[in-house]
Amino acid sequence: xxxxNKKQVMDICDGKKRRKVSGCVRGCRRTVAGKMRREACKxxxxxxxxxxxxxxxxxxxxxxxxxxxxxxxxxRLEPAMVVxxxxxxxxxxxxxxxxxxxxxxxxxxxxxxxxKRLQCDAPxxxxxxxxxxxxxxxxxxxxxxxxxxxxxxxQRNGLAQKMSHGNKRSKQYLRLVETSLKGERILGYPEEPxxxxxxxxxCEGGDLNQYILSRRPDPQTxxxxxxxxxxxxxxxxxxxxxxxxxxxxxxxISQKSGSxxxxxxxxxxxxxxxxxxxxxxxxxxxAGAGSKGSNQNNxxxxxxxxxxxxxxxxxxxxxxxxxxxxxxxADIFALGIIIWAMIxxxxxxxxxxxxxxxxxYIRQGTEIVPVGExxxxxPKMVLHIPQKARSSMSEGVxxxxxxxxxxxxxxxxDAFQLEVRMDQVTCAA
Numbered sequence: 109x110x111x112x113n114k115k116q117v118m119d120i121c122d123g124k125k126r127r128k129v130s131g132c133v134r135g136c137r138r139t140v141a142g143k144m145r146r147e148a149c150k151x152x153x154x155x156x157x158x159x160x161x162x163x164x165x166x167x168x169x170x171x172x173x174x175x176x177x178x179x180x181x182x183x184r185l186e187p188a189m190v191v192x193x194x195x196x197x198x199x200x201x202x203x204x205x206x207x208x209x210x211x212x213x214x215x216x217x218x219x220x221x222x223x224k225r226l227q228c229d230a231p232x233x234x235x236x237x238x239x240x241x242x243x244x245x246x247x248x249x250x251x252x253x254x255x256x257x258x259x260x261x262x263q264r265n266g267l268a269q270k271m272s273h274g275n276k277r278s279k280q281y282l283r284l285v286e287t288s289l290k291g292e293r294i295l296g297y298p299e300e301p302x303x304x305x306x307x308x309x310x311c312e313g314g315d316l317n318q319y320i321l322s323r324r325p326d327p328q329t330x331x332x333x334x335x336x337x338x339x340x341x342x343x344x345x346x347x348x349x350x351x352x353x354x355x356x357x358x359x360x361i362s363q364k365s366g367s368x369x370x371x372x373x374x375x376x377x378x379x380x381x382x383x384x385x386x387x388x389x390x391x392x393x394x395a396g397a398g399s400k401g402s403n404q405n406n407x408x409x410x411x412x413x414x415x416x417x418x419x420x421x422x423x424x425x426x427x428x429x430x431x432x433x434x435x436x437x438a439d440i441f442a443l444g445i446i447i448w449a450m451i452x453x454x455x456x457x458x459x460x461x462x463x464x465x466x467x468x469y470i471r472q473g474t475e476i477v478p479v480g481e482x483x484x485x486x487p488k489m490v491l492h493i494p495q496k497a498r499s500s501m502s503e504g505v506x507x508x509x510x511x512x513x514x515x516x517x518x519x520x521x522d523a524f525q526l527e528v529r530m531d532q533v534t535c536a537a
Contacts, residue, residue: 313361444512
């Protein structure tokens with residue numbers, strides 16, 4: 109376990125530091141949580157909800173636990189009516205530079221949910237918020253290992269409106285998109301804040317770092333998590349989504365079913381590649397090698413889109429991401445780093461947060477360097493997998509990790525191939 113002293117671990121995109129809310133459960137002082145809850149209530153206390161052509165005033169709450177958001181589910185004109193707030197904020201569980209995550213409860217059903225509030229006060233924040241919204245709303249089907257978005261609400265000037273993908277009749281939505289595309293501040297002023305509220309399923313088990321490092325090693329749990337992670341990434345790639353920021357912080361744990369279920373979360377840096385072309389996006393189709401199989405058409409397509417924004421977190425970034433020219437295979441590399449660290453419990457201490465995090469690295473003298481960066485500097489470097497002499501890692505898992513962490517992306521399995529091979533090696537273990 110080492111402190112990363114070469115450079116602080118950071119989320120980057122186009123060379124800019126970006127601290128994001130990962131959705132993981134973090135403790136906080138009651139005074140801070142109470143203050144944040146009160147601040148949220150000042151904004152949302154008497155919230156009017158608008159649904160296209162209809163405006164609906166809301167019931168004002170006397171208590172401080174008032175995430176007062178509701179809306180009509182149809183577009184017909186109806187008489188104005190007063191409705192009760194749908195959610196009550198309980199506590200703050202996560203915080204980043206552009207958003208806050210709360211644990212909340214649905215008043216009607218009593219179901220616990222996670223509510224992420226993103227302030228759209230700058231183009232880069234709007235871009236991250238819209239990326240997450242577009243990724244989650246583009247999924248037509250649910251997957252048990254991908255966090256579920258229940259609803260998204262745009263709130264500004266005392267009005268709240270349910271967000272729907274591509275809603276051209278919503279002036280607020282179109283202005284958000286315009287802010288993101290033009291890269292200049294269009295929405296909101298200090299006295300008129302604009303927020304996006306994401307209501308998602310709540311994961312009470314924290315993130316993968318917390319779950320793994322607070323328990324004794326369990327090979328059975330490791331194998332289950334490996335299968336769940338590969339299944340989630342295969343699902344995302346099949347739906348033309350490149351996550352671009354896979355790391356233990358962004359993998360949450362749900363224990364509602366009794367057994368731990370992983371949930372890939374935080375899609376702020378994700379890219380939806382469907383329907384993009386070289387004329388209107390940063391992704392460019394190329395004649396790269398594809399997968400074989402009748403059910404892999406979408407995976408073949410996503411591995412032919414090249415991305416150019418260097419996004420991710422240092423320890424999990426593939427060599428080609430450091431160069432700013434990569435495909436969905438970068439997600440496979442990040443997954444390899446996560447699984448390798450999870451199996452052998454390889455950790456480092458984040459120099460800024462002082463948290464112990466799962467992640468593999470290369471030693472260079474007194475420093476530790478991310479694997480992807482080290483491979484970029486020395487493509488012929490041989491990775492010693494496993495690191496520990498007494499490791500119980502099987503030959504099948506060892507070979508699979510070596511393939512996932514190949515320097516050349518074309519030598520890595522795609523998401524569909526990975527899912528098949530992972531089932532084979534974990535069942536044989």
